[in-house]
Amino acid sequence: MLTYVNGPKHGVEYPPAMNQAASALVARHVPAPPAPVPSPSVGEALPLPRTDWLGQHRGALTVTDDFAVLDDPIEQETFTRALAPLEEGEGDAESVLVVQGMYCAACADTVESVLQHLPGVQRAQVHAATRRLTLRWDPTLTRLSSLARTLGESGYRLLPMQHALSVSERLRETRQALWRLFVAGFCMMQVMMYAWPAYVTAPGEIPPDINQLLRWASWVISLPVVFFASGPFFASAWRDLKHGRVGMDTPVSIGILVTFLVSSAATFDPSGPWGAEVWFDSLTMFVFFLLGGRYLEHKARDRTAGALDGLMNRLPEVCERQKPDGGYESVSLRRLRVGDTVRVQAGQAFPADGELLDGRATVDEALLTGESHPVSLQAGQGVVAGSFNLGGPVRVRIDRIGADTRFAQIVKLMERASTEKPRLAVLADRIAAPFLVFVLLAAAGAGVYWWQIDHTQAFAVAVAVLIVTCPCALSLATPAAMLASAGALARRGVLVRRLQAFETLAGIDAVVFDKTGTLTHDHLTLHKVTTREGASLSNAWALAGALAEGSLHPVSRVIAREAVARQPDLAPLAGHTERAGQGMQALRPDGSWVRLGSAEYCGLPPSMAGEHLPAVHLSDANGWIASFVLQESLRDDAVAAVTALRALGVRTWLLSGDREAAAQQVARVVGVDHVIAGASPEQKLAEITALQARGLKVAMVGDGLNDGPVLARADTSFALGHAAPLAQSQSDFIVQGGKVMDVVNTLAQARATLRTVRQNLAWAAAYNVVSVPLALAGYMPPWLAGLGMAASSLLVIGNALRLARR
Amino acid sequence: MDILYLLIPLSVLLVFGIIGVFWWALQAGQFDNIEREGERILKGD
Numbered sequence: 001m002l003t004y005v006n007g008p009k010h011g012v013e014y015p016p017a018m019n020q021a022a023s024a025l026v027a028r029h030v031p032a033p034p035a036p037v038p039s040p041s042v043g044e045a046l047p048l049p050r051t052d053w054l055g056q057h058r059g060a061l062t063v064t065d066d067f068a069v070l071d072d073p074i075e076q077e078t079f080t081r082a083l084a085p086l087e088e089g090e091g092d093a094e095s096v097l098v099v100q101g102m103y104c105a106a107c108a109d110t111v112e113s114v115l116q117h118l119p120g121v122q123r124a125q126v127h128a129a130t131r132r133l134t135l136r137w138d139p140t141l142t143r144l145s146s147l148a149r150t151l152g153e154s155g156y157r158l159l160p161m162q163h164a165l166s167v168s169e170r171l172r173e174t175r176q177a178l179w180r181l182f183v184a185g186f187c188m189m190q191v192m193m194y195a196w197p198a199y200v201t202a203p204g205e206i207p208p209d210i211n212q213l214l215r216w217a218s219w220v221i222s223l224p225v226v227f228f229a230s231g232p233f234f235a236s237a238w239r240d241l242k243h244g245r246v247g248m249d250t251p252v253s254i255g256i257l258v259t260f261l262v263s264s265a266a267t268f269d270p271s272g273p274w275g276a277e278v279w280f281d282s283l284t285m286f287v288f289f290l291l292g293g294r295y296l297e298h299k300a301r302d303r304t305a306g307a308l309d310g311l312m313n314r315l316p317e318v319c320e321r322q323k324p325d326g327g328y329e330s331v332s333l334r335r336l337r338v339g340d341t342v343r344v345q346a347g348q349a350f351p352a353d354g355e356l357l358d359g360r361a362t363v364d365e366a367l368l369t370g371e372s373h374p375v376s377l378q379a380g381q382g383v384v385a386g387s388f389n390l391g392g393p394v395r396v397r398i399d400r401i402g403a404d405t406r407f408a409q410i411v412k413l414m415e416r417a418s419t420e421k422p423r424l425a426v427l428a429d430r431i432a433a434p435f436l437v438f439v440l441l442a443a444a445g446a447g448v449y450w451w452q453i454d455h456t457q458a459f460a461v462a463v464a465v466l467i468v469t470c471p472c473a474l475s476l477a478t479p480a481a482m483l484a485s486a487g488a489l490a491r492r493g494v495l496v497r498r499l500q501a502f503e504t505l506a507g508i509d510a511v512v513f514d515k516t517g518t519l520t521h522d523h524l525t526l527h528k529v530t531t532r533e534g535a536s537l538s539n540a541w542a543l544a545g546a547l548a549e550g551s552l553h554p555v556s557r558v559i560a561r562e563a564v565a566r567q568p569d570l571a572p573l574a575g576h577t578e579r580a581g582q583g584m585q586a587l588r589p590d591g592s593w594v595r596l597g598s599a600e601y602c603g604l605p606p607s608m609a610g611e612h613l614p615a616v617h618l619s620d621a622n623g624w625i626a627s628f629v630l631q632e633s634l635r636d637d638a639v640a641a642v643t644a645l646r647a648l649g650v651r652t653w654l655l656s657g658d659r660e661a662a663a664q665q666v667a668r669v670v671g672v673d674h675v676i677a678g679a680s681p682e683q684k685l686a687e688i689t690a691l692q693a694r695g696l697k698v699a700m701v702g703d704g705l706n707d708g709p710v711l712a713r714a715d716t717s718f719a720l721g722h723a724a725p726l727a728q729s730q731s732d733f734i735v736q737g738g739k740v741m742d743v744v745n746t747l748a749q750a751r752a753t754l755r756t757v758r759q760n761l762a763w764a765a766a767y768n769v770v771s772v773p774l775a776l777a778g779y780m781p782p783w784l785a786g787l788g789m790a791a792s793s794l795l796v797i798g799n800a801l802r803l804a805r806r
Numbered sequence: 807m808d809i810l811y812l813l814i815p816l817s818v819l820l821v822f823g824i825i826g827v828f829w830w831a832l833q834a835g836q837f838d839n840i841e842r843e844g845e846r847i848l849k850g851d
Binding site for chain 1: 807810811814815817818821828829832833837
C-alpha cells in the first residue's frame, strides 16, 4: 500500500537555490519579498475551509493507491485542460503529470509505451530530464486514476503536476538517493579495510581462520550494498525484463549479481568450483561509483525541473477580492472570476491578467522581459499575472484568469517544449538499444573465453564489460544540453517553442528582419495630420478611429489610440474588411465606403506617398479626406545587433511591406546588407522561398502579428515583443523583452548548444569504443569500470549544464 | 590475535550503527537543503 502524506514539511523552501539569484534581484526593490504564507489577518478572514487551499497551505493531502485525487475535477483544473476536438466526435483532455520512479532516459520509453497501449490514450510524451508527462487522453473512454493504476503496475507512479506535491516528492526521492549513496559509500570503505590485509601480505601470511573471518565480515557488510543500495538498478532491470527488453540497467544488474554470487560461493566454500577469490571490494566500489553518478545526475535534473517550477511558482495561492460592500475577502485563486476586483499588496505577484484601476503602479515584469527593473504603469493599463507589484497596494480588475493568462501560456509553452524529443536524441536512443544487446553478448563471450585461460580472471572481465558501457551518456547527450539552454534563455525572457529549433538555428546563414515592430519600435508616433481643404479635423479622426479600431496592424493601433484621445465619439461604421498590409475598408450607414490605408489602396496618386515618413490616408468615394503622417523610431539596440550578426558571419536582409524610401533609410542607419521593400505578404513569402532556393538557411525575425505565414515558411523564426497571443504564435523563438540583441544572443546560445551536443555525442561514442575493448582484453578491473561509467555520465551532464550558466 | 574475533564483529556492528545514525539525521531533514545553510550567514537577520 503506497500511502504518503504531504504536509507542511520542515525545511521545504521554494523557489530552490537556482532561483534565489532572481529572487534576490526582485528583493532589491521590495522591502518584503513575496511571502508564500499569507499574513495572519488574511488567514483569519479566509471564508473557505482549510482543505480547499492549494499547495503547502492546504494541510495534509493523502494520496492512496486508488489515485482518486487524479479524478477530482477541482484538482484536475491545475494540470488538465480540455482540447478542442481534433476530428469530429472526440473531445480530448491534455494533462501534465509527474512520473515518479524514473531513473534514466530509457524509462521514458517504457512509460510512453505502457500508456500508449491503453484504451483512451491518444498520445503520451515523457521528458526524461524533468520527469514530466504530457498526456492526451479521452475522458469518455478512461479515467486518469485507472491509467495511473496500470502504470503503477509497471513500477511508475503518476502524480498531479502541482508544486507542493512535486516538492515533497522530490525531497523524498533526494533523501532516498542520498541514503543509498551513503550506505554504499560507507560499506565500501569498511570492506576495503577488511580487504587491505590480503593486498599487502604474501599468500599464506594471514592465518586461515583470520582470513576467513575477514571474508565473512566483508560478506555481511556487502549485504546492504547489494540488497538495498543497488535497489534502483535491479528495479529498473526487472521492469525491462518483464517487458522483454534490454535496458540500461540490465548489464549493471547482471554484473552486481554475478560478482556477489561468485564471491559468496568463494566465501562459504573456498574449495568449490568458483575458486577462492572474493570481489567484495570491487563490488561495493563500483556500486558506490554508479550511485554517485546517479546522485549527481539527479541533482542536475532537479535543477532543471526547479527552474521550470520556479517560473510556474510565481502566482500567489490566495488573493484579496473586493466584496460588493467594499471590504476585502481572501479567496483561493481558483475562485477568482473575470470581472472581479482584487487588491494586490506591495511585494505580491498579480494573480491574473487585468487592468489597473488605481492611479499608478510600479511593476516588475521580469517574467516577460527577463530583466528585473521597475516599470511604471498608469490606471487603465494592463498588468500580467506573475509580475510583482513593487509600489503601494493597487486594485486590479481581472480580465483573464487561469489558463487564459499570458503567464499560463508561457508555462504551457515551456512544458510543451521540454517534453519534445529532438531528432538527435531519437537517433541516439535508436543506437543505444542494439548496443546493449551487443554488450551482453560480448560480456558472455569474454567470460567464456577467459574461463579457458584463467578461471580467476573470467568473472572480473565479464563484469567489467557489463559495467563499463555507458549508453546513458549517449541518450542524455542531446536532451540535457538543449534543455539547459532553453532554461537559460527562458530566464532572459526568450521562450523556445521547439527544442529541435536549436539545431536549425545554429546552422542558419541569413537573418531576415521585418521592419515595423522589429528593427523599429512597434509603436509609431503621430508626426502630423493634413486634411482636405474644408474637411473637419474631428470628422477625419472619427472616421479614421472607427476604421482602425478593428485592426491589429501597428499603424492602425496608433491611429485608433490617437483618435480616441481626440475624438471620443467615433463615426458609426459597419462591415469592416481588412486587406493585410494594405488597409481597411468600412461602410457608412448610407452605404458609401470609407478607406484607411496606403495611397494605392485608397486610390490616391503615388505622389501622395512621396515623403520619407510612413503615412496612412483616409479616402471615400469623393477622394482624399486626410493623411496621417507617422514617424517610427529605431530600437535602441538594432544597430548593435545587426553589427553583431555580421561578426557572426550571418548575412542580413530587411524585408518590408513599406515603401522603398522608408525601408532604405532604416536599412542605411542599421547597416543591413540587403533590402527588399514594398513587399506584400505574398511577395514576402516568395522572397523567403527564393532565398532558400539559393541554398541559404533563413531565420525570420518578425513581430509575430502580421507575418505568421512568413515566419512559418522560414527555416526558423523569432517573434519579437509581446504583441501577438503566444498560443497562436508561429515562431520557434519568442523574444519577450523586444530586444533585437536577444536574437543574436539566442543564435550564439544555439551554436554553443550544438557544439556541446556534438562534444557529448563524440565523447559518449569515443568512451564506449575505447573502454569496451579494454575491458574485453582484461585491462579493466570492475571498480575502474564503475568509475569510468559514472565519470562518463557526469561529464556529459556537466558539459550540458555549462550552457545554463551562459 | 584472538582479540580479532571480538574486534572484527564489533567493527561490523559499528558500521551498522553509524548507518543508523545517518538514517536518523537524513530523516530529520538535516541534508535537505545543504546550500541554504551556507547562505544563511550572508543573511542579515
